[in-house]
Amino acid sequence: MEIPGGQSARSLIQEVGSYGSANPAIVAAAVVGMVVLAVSLWLVVRWIRRPMGARLRRALAKRDEVVVLMHPNPDPDAMACAVGVAHLAEAVDTEATLQYSGQVRHQENRAFRTVLDLDMETVDHVTDLAASTIVLVDHNTPRGFDGAERIEPYAVVDHHPGNGTGEVFTDKRTEYGACSTIVAKYFQDLDADPIGPDAVPPADDFVLPSDVATGLLYGIQSDTKHLTNGCSEAEFAASAYLYRGVDEHRLDRIANPQVSAEVLEVKSRAISDREVRGSFAVSHVGEVSNVDAIPQAADELMHLEGVTAVVVYGRRGDTMHLSGRSRDDRVHMGRALQAAVDDIPGADAGGHARMGGGQVPVESAVVAGGSEVGLWSEQEFTDDVFDALSGNV
Numbered sequence: 233m234e235i236p237g238g239q240s241a242r243s244l245i246q247e248v249g250s251y252g253s254a255n256p257a258i259v260a261a262a263v264v265g266m267v268v269l270a271v272s273l274w275l276v277v278r279w280i281r282r283p284m285g286a287r288l289r290r291a292l293a294k295r296d297e298v299v300v301l302m303h304p305n306p307d308p309d310a311m312a313c314a315v316g317v318a319h320l321a322e323a324v325d326t327e328a329t330l331q332y333s334g335q336v337r338h339q340e341n342r343a344f345r346t347v348l349d350l351d352m353e354t355v356d357h358v359t360d361l362a363a364s365t366i367v368l369v370d371h372n373t374p375r376g377f378d379g380a381e382r383i384e385p386y387a388v389v390d391h392h393p394g395n396g397t398g399e400v401f402t403d404k405r406t407e408y409g410a411c412s413t414i415v416a417k418y419f420q421d422l423d424a425d426p427i428g429p430d431a432v433p434p435a436d437d438f439v440l441p442s443d444v445a446t447g448l449l450y451g452i453q454s455d456t457k458h459l460t461n462g463c464s465e466a467e468f469a470a471s472a473y474l475y476r477g478v479d480e481h482r483l484d485r486i487a488n489p490q491v492s493a494e495v496l497e498v499k500s501r502a503i504s505d506r507e508v509r510g511s512f513a514v515s516h517v518g519e520v521s522n523v524d525a526i527p528q529a530a531d532e533l534m535h536l537e538g539v540t541a542v543v544v545y546g547r548r549g550d551t552m553h554l555s556g557r558s559r560d561d562r563v564h565m566g567r568a569l570q571a572a573v574d575d576i577p578g579a580d581a582g583g584h585a586r587m588g589g590g591q592v593p594v595e596s597a598v599v600a601g602g603s604e605v606g607l608w609s610e611q612e613f614t615d616d617v618f619d620a621l622s623g624n625v
């Protein structure tokens with residue numbers, strides 16, 4: 233059968249063939265060029281497809297020592313990520329120091345730290361950092377200590393929105409409920425087997441040790457209210473992957489720590505002294521020594537039937553601490569608290585729609601309240617908060 237154009241194609245091949253035999257160098261160069269192009273394309277594709285866990289490990293391997301920096305007052309999610317990243321670093325012989333600013337206050341956070349036996353150092357000033365290479369976990373802009381704004385992070389692993397990026401590595405997955413989910417994925421990317429608490433880890437393989445798996449699972453649980461809130465499919469997948477490595481006994485000790493008498497007393501004051509107007513509750517709990525009891529009291533009040541938004545406030549020293557919760561679409565808690573303290577010089581409040589907090593210097597609140605006797609008028613402030621909650625500002 234005659235192929236249309238077959239004749240001319242054949243003569244073209246002949247022509248090219250004779251051109252090739254006349255100019256072998258050019259043909260060779262063209263072939264080499266094509267091979268180089270193919271190889272570099274393949275390299276680019278391979279690089280694009282390289283999982284994030286492998287990329288982070290490579291970035292860590294390039295440094296001798298790193299600081300894994302948590303956000304101020306680190307929570308289980310931040311601590312778990314720090315432990316996970318430190319483990320990745322140590323697997324490539326990079327020394328990792330865990331650092332944070334602020335305090336580990338909440339009983340759950342303290343239990344997490346104790347049960348997993350975490351070695352963590354504090355930072356008050358940028359010069360306290362143990363190394364110049366900084367890896368941020370669970371936040372993307374350094375904050376909470378003097379000179380934090382001067383830091384240019386080397387790597388960032390986070391699930392919060394924000395503009396912060398790492399110089400060499402950035403992985404922000406804002407659709408995830410926990411940063412621990414991302415770190416769990418890294419171990420999965422690197423084919424690390426989760427090792428149960430009683431199993432003996434194989435000597436040569438890169439594995440996911442039980443304490444890291446337990447920490448990451450609890451990090452996911454605590455950031456998602458035990459997989460009931462703000463979850464993505466990834467949290468469930470990561471939990472399933474971590475499962476085999478989890479130490480149930482330690483997980484229970486972290487999840488159910490002893491609660492101090494003060495926390496319970498503050499909760500009880502918040503409940504008995506509450507003032508309820510409509511579906512809003514505001515409670516003044518007076519003097520506290522552990523300010524972390526205040527948000528816990530707010531959480532507790534939210535369980536009250538019919539209550540859709542709460543604000544609890546109390547005082548430690550010269551500062552009043554506020555904490556608010558809302559499941560009411562009419563109340564954007566962060567903005568409501570901001571509005572409530574708007575007139576008070578030096579006051580600072582804010583947060584999200586469902587959760588907010590703030591601090592008010594008592595001195596300036598007294599002045600702003602116009603109280604001549606210099607006494608803090610809690611009733612006035614409570615009224616202001618109610619006004620802010622009902623959008624009446």
Ligand SMILES: [Mn+2]
Binds near residue numbers: 310370391409411455
């Ligand atoms: Mn988190």
